[in-house]
Amino acid sequence: MVTIISGIALLLITLAAFSLFSLKMPKGQAAMSGMANAAVATFLVEAIMSYIAGDLFGISFFKDVGSIAGGMGGVAAAALVPMGMGASPVLSMCAGVAVGGYGILPGFIAxxxxxxxxxxxxxxxxxxxxxxxxALAVASVARAIAAFVNPGVTMVLSIIGKTITEATLTSPIIMGFLLGGIIKMICTSPLSSMALTAMLGLTGLPMGIAAVACFGGSFTNGTIFKRLHFGNNGNVIAVMLEPLTQADIVTTHPIPIYGSNFFGGGIAGVGAAMLGIVNNAPGTASPIPGMLAPFAFNAPGKVVMALAIAAVGGGIAGFIGSIVFKKFDEGAKSVRI
Structure with a gap:
């Protein structure tokens, strides 16, 4: 129990720091968006190209593409973050190439x-x-910052990641529910679950839970949007494919969406934990990557079963949530009247 509490506590502390940075720091949201894009450009490409097309289908060319992309997390972050913040492409790329060899978080800070x-x-x-x-100044500054922060951030994130992993292995069902629920809430929020899991370097069962939870929670979101009439059919499809595209609606109706997502992601996480779904591609905690990446590390039949459980569980959570929060909303309106 101590391991579970410490694992969840460290995750929540990290999330709090993540949220404060995004909301309070200058251009924080733009920076975090750049971090998420870096995860897509590196870890997602690595998962699909290297582990699926390369290892699963035996195509050596795609194996090379994925392996190279996966080692460029720091470069991608150091380039895409300043570019998203408004720096010129030339200076952004100077920062990126200068931090070659460092991980995604030192690259993000630089x-x-x-x-x-x-x-x-x-x-x-x-x-x-x-x-x-x-170009000369930016390259020097970026490299110096990455070198300075690398030992500290690597140690801290390693401790957090290992604690979450130990807690998951100690109590997989409980952590499957808690970790799946929390990650899906983050996935639906204006923050980025891809960036968070990439920074923490989650792999194995915790990353498998996170990936499947993001997929399962898509059906929670779709059901909630459809039954509570949050937008039109286009909004329903969009929130299922990528929740960040519907951030305006999500932030307008946070209680029914986040509340239902916690249970939808939790049910999906339990299914992934029971089936032992592993995922060694950090940063793939998003609906589409979360659906595809597990195929690279698990038997296809087992992944299909986990995804089916996630879809059904997510849909049920959304259906129940729509009933509960619709009655809650009607009760609140009657009190106001």
């Missing part, structure tokens, strides 16, 4: 600093010198 100082450098330097001097 990229965030470059995202803040890059536009200032471009503005202060005379035209003609801004690219040359800016």
């Amino acid at each position: 990229g965030y600093v470059v995202g803040l100082i890059g536009p200032v450098i471009e503005k202060k330097l005379p035209e003609g010198l801004d690219v040359i001097v800016g």
